[in-house]
Amino acid sequence: MSTAFSTADILLPKNADMTRWAVVACDQFTSQKEYWEKAASVAGDAPSALDLILPEAYLGAEDEGERIVKIHKKMDEYLSEGLFEEYKDCFIYVRRTDSTGKMREGIVGKIDLEMYDYNKGSTSQVRATEATVAERIPPRLAVRRGAPLELPHIMILIDDPGKTVIEPLAGEELPVVYDFDLMLSGGHIEGRLVRGESARRIEAALDTLGERENFERRSCVSGVPVLHYAMGDGNHSLATAKAYYEELKAAHPGEDLSDHPARYALVEIVNLHSDALEFEAIHRVIEGIDPSDFLIEMTDAIGLTDNNCPQYFEMVFGGEAYRAGITKPSSNLTVGSVQDFIDDYVRRKGGTVDYIHGVDVVRKLAEKPDTVGIILPYMGKDELFPSVIKDGALPRKTFSMGHAEDKRYYVEARRISAE
Numbered sequence: 001m002s003t004a005f006s007t008a009d010i011l012l013p014k015n016a017d018m019t020r021w022a023v024v025a026c027d028q029f030t031s032q033k034e035y036w037e038k039a040a041s042v043a044g045d046a047p048s049a050l051d052l053i054l055p056e057a058y059l060g061a062e063d064e065g066e067r068i069v070k071i072h073k074k075m076d077e078y079l080s081e082g083l084f085e086e087y088k089d090c091f092i093y094v095r096r097t098d099s100t101g102k103m104r105e106g107i108v109g110k111i112d113l114e115m116y117d118y119n120k121g122s123t124s125q126v127r128a129t130e131a132t133v134a135e136r137i138p139p140r141l142a143v144r145r146g147a148p149l150e151l152p153h154i155m156i157l158i159d160d161p162g163k164t165v166i167e168p169l170a171g172e173e174l175p176v177v178y179d180f181d182l183m184l185s186g187g188h189i190e191g192r193l194v195r196g197e198s199a200r201r202i203e204a205a206l207d208t209l210g211e212r213e214n215f216e217r218r219s220c221v222s223g224v225p226v227l228h229y230a231m232g233d234g235n236h237s238l239a240t241a242k243a244y245y246e247e248l249k250a251a252h253p254g255e256d257l258s259d260h261p262a263r264y265a266l267v268e269i270v271n272l273h274s275d276a277l278e279f280e281a282i283h284r285v286i287e288g289i290d291p292s293d294f295l296i297e298m299t300d301a302i303g304l305t306d307n308n309c310p311q312y313f314e315m316v317f318g319g320e321a322y323r324a325g326i327t328k329p330s331s332n333l334t335v336g337s338v339q340d341f342i343d344d345y346v347r348r349k350g351g352t353v354d355y356i357h358g359v360d361v362v363r364k365l366a367e368k369p370d371t372v373g374i375i376l377p378y379m380g381k382d383e384l385f386p387s388v389i390k391d392g393a394l395p396r397k398t399f400s401m402g403h404a405e406d407k408r409y410y411v412e413a414r415r416i417s418a419e
Contacts, residue, residue, distance in 0.1 A: 003207055004111050004112045004115035005156075007090055007091055007203075008108075009089065010092060010412050012411070012413075013047055018180040019180050020183070021046070021048050021049055022189070023048065024039075025408050026054060027237075028404040029404055031057070031354050033057045035057075036055045049411070052149065053071070071147070076148060087193060090194055092109075093191065094268060095170075099186065099403065105166050105169070105270070106269060110265065112264055113264060118239045119393075127227055127230060128231050129232070129384060129398070130395065132239050132396070144241065145244060145247070154231075155233040155234060156231060156232055156238075156268070156269050157231070157269070157384070158272065166269070166270070174192035178411065191411065212226060233408060234408075241262075261414070261416045272384065277401060279380065279381045279384075279401060280400045281335070284338065284397075285354045285365045285374070286373075288350060289351040289370055295317075297341075302338075311326040312325045312377065313334055313377065317372045333398065336395040357403060357404045384399075
């Protein structure tokens, strides 16, 4: 078997202030532009990954196109100035201490997009865990199209209860390539270079993990294609990388693009069974609506009650919070039943939906008029692989791996254009 995850040629800035270089994933703090203004203030005029990404807080802004042009120009500038040092055929072993003091381990390498399919019912090695929204790909594709570089905030999960792939690296003597504090309460991060025999051991361990008998024993599901890699964070970013690669193939019919760098995407794999990995719910804030009308229609559609039910959530508006049970669920998960209604309501009556990671942020945003906050229960991480195997992709934005500050920061980069 050939694993979809392998070593990559990885770029790291040299002689840079890494605290000012690394910034959190672009899909965080989408309703809090003040966070990104603080990040820009910290970065100042130093080389920074902030110059190479488009925070989603600015998607749809009047200057979105100008920002993308500046991103591409800055990538070219950093490359021409020799900002980066390239580490060939390697992994980066990441030790990330988050804002709570917990340490999460991961490995940065590349994923083969030929072995990834985000569509529901996919049987590929790499699968989406949540529904992919096609409308969210084009603005991200505009950033990737024509860009010479990619920076990853994608985290992919492996199901390794025996801790055979990532964790043994802690006992190996590996060169440290970065070690610094992250900006704005992001914690600390250390990266070690993995090459040669250590890298081959990782690939062999991944192959063994994917053998059918091991897979069926872990998943308790037999007779279905093996799920090797399940998306954790960055589902739409990986879908965008796939879309760009398919676009390249369509534009060059008959050409062999099997070795093109855009066939791959830089990602970090993390063990689902890491003690530092915690799943949290992603909540909803709906703006530009009549809260009373929203409540009336939601009660009718999914049978809201103040009695205890297997599916439940908390609704916040007008300075009050209400616990609601669902008596007419449309999905096996609370988030699915709620999202089905929200999608239908917004389609018919307008309004905008934002996806928020912190309960306190939801409560604060829901203080605004014409706004409703939905606080959802979390899904246990042990439910993830079996649910994806049996039911396919979950409703979008079902879960989050940790607080916003603890998401992946942009540190490494990789070329995606043919030289």
